[in-house]
Amino acid sequence: MDRSGRCAFVGLVVILAAVPRGAAVSCDVTENKTFHECYGAVGKPLFVRLITDTTGYQIDFKSPGNEIVFEFRKDKAVVRLCCFNFINNGTLKLDKAEQNYSGQYSLDILDSSGTNIQQKKVKLIIIEPVSSPVVSTLCLPHGKLMLSCSATGDSPRYSWTLKDRPLGSGCFDDGNGVIILKKNERGDVTCTVWNNVSRANTTLTLPTCTGRDCLH
Ligand SMILES: *[C@@H]1O[C@H](CO)[C@@H](O)[C@H](O)[C@H]1NC(C)=O
Ligand SMILES: *[C@@H]1O[C@H](CO)[C@@H](O)[C@H](O)[C@H]1NC(C)=O
Ligand SMILES: *[C@@H]1O[C@H](CO)[C@@H](O)[C@H](O)[C@H]1NC(C)=O
Ligand SMILES: *[C@@H]1O[C@H](CO)[C@@H](O)[C@H](O)[C@H]1NC(C)=O
Ligand SMILES: *[C@@H]1O[C@H](CO)[C@@H](O)[C@H](O)[C@H]1NC(C)=O
Numbered sequence: 001m002d003r004s005g006r007c008a009f010v011g012l013v014v015i016l017a018a019v020p021r022g023a024a025v026s027c028d029v030t031e032n033k034t035f036h037e038c039y040g041a042v043g044k045p046l047f048v049r050l051i052t053d054t055t056g057y058q059i060d061f062k063s064p065g066n067e068i069v070f071e072f073r074k075d076k077a078v079v080r081l082c083c084f085n086f087i088n089n090g091t092l093k094l095d096k097a098e099q100n101y102s103g104q105y106s107l108d109i110l111d112s113s114g115t116n117i118q119q120k121k122v123k124l125i126i127i128e129p130v131s132s133p134v135v136s137t138l139c140l141p142h143g144k145l146m147l148s149c150s151a152t153g154d155s156p157r158y159s160w161t162l163k164d165r166p167l168g169s170g171c172f173d174d175g176n177g178v179i180i181l182k183k184n185e186r187g188d189v190t191c192t193v194w195n196n197v198s199r200a201n202t203t204l205t206l207p208t209c210t211g212r213d214c215l216h
Contacts, residue, residue, distance in 0.1 A: 025097075025197050029107070030090075035121045040097035041129040041197035048122065050107055051090040058110040061092065064103030097126045127154035129198030133177075133191045139209035143183030149191035150177055151200065156193045163187040181206070 026047040027038035040046035051057060059072035063081055070079040070086045077086035085093040094101060102124055109118040130153035138146045149158055158177040160167050162185065167173055172180040177191070185206055192201040 039196040060108040
């Protein structure tokens with residue numbers, strides 16, 4: 001409450017700039033399994049390690065539509081689908097991942113005589129990285145404080161820490177970015193948001209709520 005008796009909500013909006021979000025993403029499918037999933041971030045390079053050592057091998061990599069992405073023969077890769085590259089250390093690079101590259105690719109590894117020795121499916125899942133979260137606060141009746149955290153991106157998940165520790169009992173957490181803290185909590189609170197390709201957080205100092213009931 002301010003002196004005139006009107007409600008004075010503490011409405012803080014904090015945006016933390018320069019969070020190193022969505023850097024290049026890498027994935028390793030060299031393990032001997034027939035199915036692999038790789039997440040990539042929209043707009044960022046994606047590296048997929050296909051084989052640990054190309055020496056003595058030939059490789060075919062095909063798109064979900066069964067087009068040849070690249071063929072690797074005699075230590076030389078011929079790339080046929082934009083915008084992939086195959087690096088001779090065994091890594092596939094997609095310069096700039098976009099959603100339309102999502103889908104199930106097939107990888108065939110052949111020996112030097114052309115005999116197929118391994119076949120794998122590699123599912124690429126390209127998603128939007130999360131943005132820096134925006135946290136807003138609202139004093140509730142009885143001195144409680146509601147905080148809500150939101151970020152853009154595909155399927156963001158949220159978690160909170162209070163003074164670098166998980167929220168204690170007595171705090172409500174809806175699991176979707178909204179928490180309610182009990183009266184008289186002090187210190188810094190951090191909202192962390194993440195998905196499979198990115199992670200970002202925002203920290204703010206808790207405002208003081210007067211404890212007067214000022215919701216009409
Ligand atoms: C991969 O695993 C299969 C069975 O799980 C096995 O038969 C095959 O020899 C393995 N290949 C390599 C290259 O380790
Ligand atoms: C392969 O080479 C690329 C480009 O030089 C590099 O970014 C990547 O880390 C290398 N990968 C491995 C597994 O050595
Ligand atoms: C995805 O879309 C971009 C243009 O937005 C295009 O250049 C690229 O060839 C497309 N890739 C696939 C695999 O469809
Ligand atoms: C990340 O990927 C795994 C495996 O597909 C999935 O189960 C999980 O829900 C994803 N996590 C997030 C935060 O999206
Ligand atoms: C918030 O992000 C920064 C930068 O990525 C990191 O150094 C810091 O440990 C993160 N803080 C928490 C509480 O996760």
